[in-house]
Amino acid sequence: MTDVTMQENDLTIPEDTNTFSLVRQENGIAHLVMDVKGDSMNTLKAEFGEEIAATLKEIREDKTIKGLVLLSGKADSFVAGADVHMLANCTSAEEATALSRQGQMIFDQLENLSIPVVAAVHGACLGGGLELAMACHGRVCSDSGKTALGLPEVQLGLLPGGGGTQRLPKLVGIQKSLDMMLTGKQLRAKQALKAGLVNVVVPHSILIETAEKLALSGKVKPKARKLSLTDKLLEGNRLGRSVLFSQATKMVLGKTKGNYPAPLKIIDCIRTGAEQAPSKGYQVEAEHFGQLVMSDVSAQLRQIFFATTDMKKEQGVEGIQPAKIESVAVLGGGLMGGGIAFVTATKAKLPVRIKDISHQGISHALKYGYDLLNKKVKRRFMRHSEMQNQLANITGTTEFTGFSNVDIAVEAVFEDLTLKQNMVADIESHCKESTIFASNTSSLPIGQIAEKAQRPENVIGLHYFSPVDKMPLAEIIAHDKTSDQTISTTVAFAKKQGKTPIVVKDKAGFYVNRILAPYMNEAGMLLLEGCSIEALDKAMVKFGFPVGPMQLLDEVGIDVGSKIGPILQAELGERFAPPAAFSKLIADGRLGKKAKKGFYQYNTKSKKKLVDEGVYSSLGLQTSNKAVSEAQVERCVYMMLNEAARCLDEGIIRNARDGDIGAIFGIGFPPFLGGPFNYIDKIGAVTLVSKLNQWQAEFGERFAPCDALVKIAQEGESYYSS
Ligand SMILES: NC(=O)c1ccc[n+]([C@@H]2O[C@H](COP(=O)([O-])OP(=O)(O)OC[C@H]3O[C@@H](n4cnc5c(N)ncnc54)[C@H](O)[C@@H]3O)[C@@H](O)[C@H]2O)c1
Structure with missing residues (x-):
């Protein structure tokens, strides 16, 4: 009986499980669309090998195809990287090297197609995704703020093992490659164009059309980078390159103190590619990749990555949906208040009202946000109008005007119990019954702050770390009477501000x-x-x-x-x-x-x-x-x-994982050791x-x-x- 139902299901819901599909256009261009079914983002997995090889064979054999445009089936991203989970299956460096070799070979086949191949990039194009795009003959990307190109493998203690260490220097030069691969930084569309990583940047609406035109024109090679005299001297000869590599090595050792092996191996891959036969560069890349996958450091960094990904999905209290937050108040515009208002306006994109006793406090908080954004404008990472839009979300007052609709008030006034208890009373009398009072106290028990509250269930601790715009952790502290609803809503709010929250118990010092x-x-x-x-x-x-x-x-x-x-x-x-x-x-x-x-x-x-x-x-x-x-x-x-x-x-803390992430994100406990609990296990x-x-x-x-x-x-x- 069960079998029959299953068969019926199989018949009635035919599932298209293919990741790659070839869609031929009338103009002779074929679209190679990548769409990993069931996932919100595309990631490259080892098991796609056969399918992509078969698709490439089909392309080679179909002489009616004049050009290929590689694009994503996802609305807002290209390819976010290789699936990091697959590395856990490797039991030896040789196995991981073979995985890298397999990726290199497939990208090679793509590069060796005799027809023009253009990647149409919109959204995240990272890690293996960028390596895939670099194996194409040309790249067009959208000017959307979502578009970002980079090789962030180093952050997981790895290196780009799909030819990235070899292809990137050819496109953007050695210095830029070192900068990108050693830091994992991502380039926005315009920066990618300037660096020579993409041929052209266009609005999303004409991305595919532009990529098709480029493929049909046959002139898919990006324009050669303009080299300054210094670049020529440094990159164009062996002696100059040797200076570059030794400087990079010195810089890496200065920063990592020798605790992280990946950056040195990245330098070695680029050096080998520049000084020896291309095949040698790819070989060294695969071997180093294999060793890094099996290293303790990468295992710890990958575990941190998985833990934070899991934490992003978790709610503060299982089964309790967070209430909607539409309006925020911050009490106190000092060092912490300024930072909290900033992440509320720019990350959570919510209007925030700062209340301080002095005009100086308000102007400090406004200036705090202005200074941070103005830096971005100066570096051309942000338009002036965008800065103004974001800053318009922050307003200040010395009264409680505009507080009647506030959903959450974050308190960051002086560290004084009576003052904080008075703040609770103020919020209870000027805001809604449901308004949450979140205290950023460093040391005072939340239970004591809530002692005189009419609605103690709305009082909670929300402990940020300085500087708030940079430090990724927030401790969420529930006292005995804090409601589950308040916990769940505060956790969701902290996540919106870009924080990784851990829920901790209300005892002196909390956890961090x-x-x-x-x-x-x-x-x-x-x-x-x-x-x-x-x-x-x-x-x-x-x-x-x-x-x-x-x-x-x-x-x-x-x-x-x-x-x-x-x-x-x-x-x-x-x-x-x-x-x-x-x-x-x-x-x-x-x-x-x-x-x-x-x-x-x-x-x-x-x-x-x-x-x-x-x-x-x-x-x-x-x-x-x-x-x-x-x-x-x-x-x-x-x-x-x-x-x-x-x-x-x-x-x-609720578990060892929260303790490890709390210490790494709140104190900077060495990430390569995986946090205190991983380190205890190691010792x-x-x-x-x-x-x-x-x-x-x-x-x-x-x-x-x-x-x-x-x-x-x-x-x-x-x-x-x-
Ligand atoms: N500085 C840190 O690294 C850090 C880290 C985590 C938590 N904290 C906690 O955050 C809170 C604020 O610390 P800070 O370093 O930002 O202090 P701060 O001295 O820089 O700022 C405090 C602000 O509160 C204002 N203020 C005082 N009384 C007020 C009132 N009645 N109404 C409105 N505003 C009032 C002051 O005018 C001042 O602008 C403290 O509880 C502190 O323990 C600080």
């Missing part, structure tokens, strides 16, 4: 600051033990953090750190006690960058970051140039790992616990391993199954 504090304190202890400021920052950057702890303290504000410290100590225990001597810095007016007085010098024209030696005497220390040992770096990092394990055990809980025990005996109770870690070590478990 709670794991950051013991790490920072330990760095402070090391300073007091005699390590130099430069050495501390250098060692942590070498470990993989974006900035060192001393510089971070300067950026955040030493006073801010010292305010949060005692709160964490009171709520969570003595292990959070900040180094006592640090209070002397505040007494000395050393508040960090904003006061132009901190660990580093700010009243200097020197480009190099120089330590303000006076800080040693402020702390009652001798000036030091003492290096930091590996064990000392571990002391700081392992304090963070121990606290992260505690947070998971206490349910502060092994047994080793971690034994080190912590040893330091507990040597340096004190703060190092005591938490119960959860001890249990994991005893039972031979790990956070992720490998």
Whole structure:
């Protein structure tokens, strides 16, 4: 019976599962349309190999086809890249190399067609998608803001393995290729035209028509790039190229500290292609690709990519639909308020009203947005009119005018409990019953902010990180009485602002600051033990953090750190006690960058970051140039790992994945290590616990391993199954 129904289904719903279709036009052009059925975007998969090979054979054999236009069946994107999931099936570097070889061969067949082949690009044309387009003889792209071309493989610890490292330099030159492939940056249509990556940019409405005309004209090769004298000197001879490659290598090592292998391999591929036979370049590309696929670094970066993709799809509370947000208020136009208003207007594209007690606060917030967008206008990434449109979404007031329809009010006033409770009362009296009150507090429990609220179910924490326009994380903190609806709506709102939200429990420090504090304190202890400021920052950057702890303290504000410290100590225990001597810095007016007085010098024209030696005497220390040992770096990092394990055990974070993403996106925990929980797995809980025990005996109770870690070590478990 079941069989019959299935057969009937098969008959009644004939499914066209083909990805590539050949549609012949009357003018002799054939359209090769790529459309991965069931997916919202096209990605290249290994299993398409046979189908594309058969289609190319059909094209070769059909002598009536005079030209080919390659286009996407998706409305708003070309090809977003190769399907990263398929790499997980590779069990050896040889297998991954073979995958790259297969891609190279297919693109070769496309390039070797005797008829003109033109790619018609609209929307995302990235990674394998751009490699496919580059294998065509010419490229036309739409002038739409959605169009973006790039090779972002490096961000996943990989390199373009479908001939990209060889074809891109031929089109845009070595310097531009290095810039694109080492950063993964994407080019807009006009930039792609200027770089020589596309032949012509046209409105979307005439994209296909233009591509057909180009194919029919037979003149599909893009115009040769105009080379400046310097370009000729640098790229046109072996010596010049050698300078270029060694500079690029130096720059990469300066940035990655040797922690990421992909950029160096990309340089090697381009160098081989430029210096040796083309076949050798492709061979090296495939071999390097194979090795990178099997590397630990790429595995971690791919896992982060999958985790964030999953998180984008998740709702804050399963089954609860978010309410619509159409109007937003921000209370306080300071450093954080300005950033929050900016991402609301430009990313979420929502009107936002800033309320401050002073006109200065409002103008600060407006200027904050203007400065960021004006930079884009100056670099010609944005039209002036577009900037004006976006800024028109931000308005300011010192009263509560225009608040009656606000759906969510984000509070970013001074860190003061009574003030924040007053803000709740203000919003309850000036806004709707349903208006959500979201606090950006760094340290105050949300439950306390909601204590006097008439509608505590509408109160929630929404903790951003500075600078708001850059930092991708937002912590969403529900207190005991926050409703599921409020959580779900706030999560959706943060996502609209371009944030990756993690929902965390309402306890001092939430997650990110709670794991950051013991790490920072330990760095402070090391300073007091005699390590130099430069050495501390250098060692942590070498470990993989974006900035060192001393510089971070300067950026955040030493006073801010010292305010949060005692709160964490009171709520969570003595292990959070900040180094006592640090209070002397505040007494000395050393508040960090904003006061132009901190660990580093700010009243200097020197480009190099120089330590303000006076800080040693402020702390009652001798000036030091003492290096930091590996064990000392571990002391700081392992304090963070121990606290992260505690947070998971206490349910502060929902799972290890959120803990890893929170640390990477909120603190800049080295992405190549995959976050604290992946790193614990890598070190092994047994080793971690034994080190912590040893330091507990040597340096004190703060190092005591938490119960959860001890249990994991005893039972031979790990956070992720490998
Ligand atoms: N600075 C950071 O890195 C950071 C990071 C995360 C969270 N936070 C939190 O964000 C909040 C704001 O921090 P900030 O660094 O932007 O402070 P800030 O001092 O730069 O700005 C605070 C603004 O609030 C305004 N304000 C004060 N009282 C007000 C009132 N009654 N109504 C309206 N506006 C009022 C002030 O005029 C000022 O413009 C704090 O709770 C802080 O803990 C800060």
